[in-house]
Structure formats: C-alpha cells, structure tokens
Amino acid sequence: MVPFENVVEPTSGEFLVGFTDLRAFFRVAKSLGSSAMIFVFMNRLAHTMDSVVTESRGRTIKYIGDGALIVHPGEEADGGIRNLMRLKDTVDAHMEDCGHGSRLTVYGNFGEVTIGPFASDRRLDIYGETVNRAAVAQANDRRSHFVITPEAFRRRAPRPRPGSCRQPARRRYVPTRRTRALSRRSPLSARSSRSRCSPT
Secondary structure, X not given: OOOHHHOOOOEEEEEEEEEEEEXXXXXXXXXXXXXHHXXXXXXXXXXXXXXXXXXXXXXXXXXXXXXXXXXXXXXXXXXXXXXXXHHHHHHHHHHHHOOOOOOEEEEEEEEEEEEEEEOOOOEEEEEOHHHHHHHHHHHHOOOOOEEEOHHHHOOOOOOOOOOOOOOOOOOOOEEOHHHHOOOXXXXXXXXXXXXXXXXX
C-alpha cells in the first residue's frame, strides 16, 4: 500500500476500518456551553487523536461530530488494532483529565474497500461493505467499548501462550449475544482497561 498522501486515484485493497464515537457526548457539549467552546474542545481532541493514529501509519479519513472514521493499511492490521486500543486509552484519559464522564467507543472491521480522492476538494474517502459493517456495529451496539469483527480479529499476530510471559493480556475478546445479531458472523467485544496517563 502506497502512503495515503500518494493516493491520487481510486484504489481497491484490504484495510482495517475503525469507527469511533464518544459515549454520551451530549452531556459533554452541554457542560461546555457555547458552540465556540465545543469547537475548541473537539479541535484539541482531534489533534490528540491524529497524533496517536499516525503512529501506526493510520489515517483519520474524517471527523463527523464526535465520531471519526479511521483506516490502517491491511498489511499492518495487527499494529492497527493495537493502535486503536491505544487510541481509546489516550482519549479516555484525556476525557477523565478534563472532568468528563464520556468515553471513546471503537468499532473495527477488516476487508476490501476503495479509497481515493473524493468530491470537488478531492479529500481522501473510503467506501465499501467493510465500512458499512463497521458503521452498523457502531449504530446498533451502545453497551460495548471496543468491538472488532472476526475478520479483523483473525488479522492479529500470534501471541505468546499463557505462561510464556508474565505480562497480562490487556484485552479479552468474547462473543456477546447483542453483537451476534449485527451480522451472520459474531463480532467480538471487549471492554478495555482505562489508562490514567495524561496524553502527550
């Protein structure tokens, strides 16, 4: 995959697609008050998110209110999944430091999409069933904090067997009844631990 900034025409390929959303953002907006304060707050948060996403060659395609559409190259899907985990921890810590109860939810899927310059301003955008499935998961699941489909889960690199290292797993993926209804294949859900480190 060529760097995202070098994509000059529609290109199809496999990508890790992630949708993010701030839970109960309406309360955050209400506490901030004016539209100007909301804009400033979200702009700073977007800069924080972008700094994390680009660490793993990811790209934020667009922000939609308090949500974001993020992609990582397919050949780096494992690093992309870990990057999305780190993104959640960073944003959760940021929200806690700011005194807000809202937390980031992440929905990931892996598969073929078409990416390329779009509309008159030729901004980068993506389309495909892979994007649609991640969007449906986000729209239908309001209880999980970190959800990836089996397609994305299978792209994770092998991990050491239990007992081969002393570092505990940071995430545990289990199928849930609620997410089974989202597709013919069960997405896997996990509740992430919350980082208390301040974002850089």
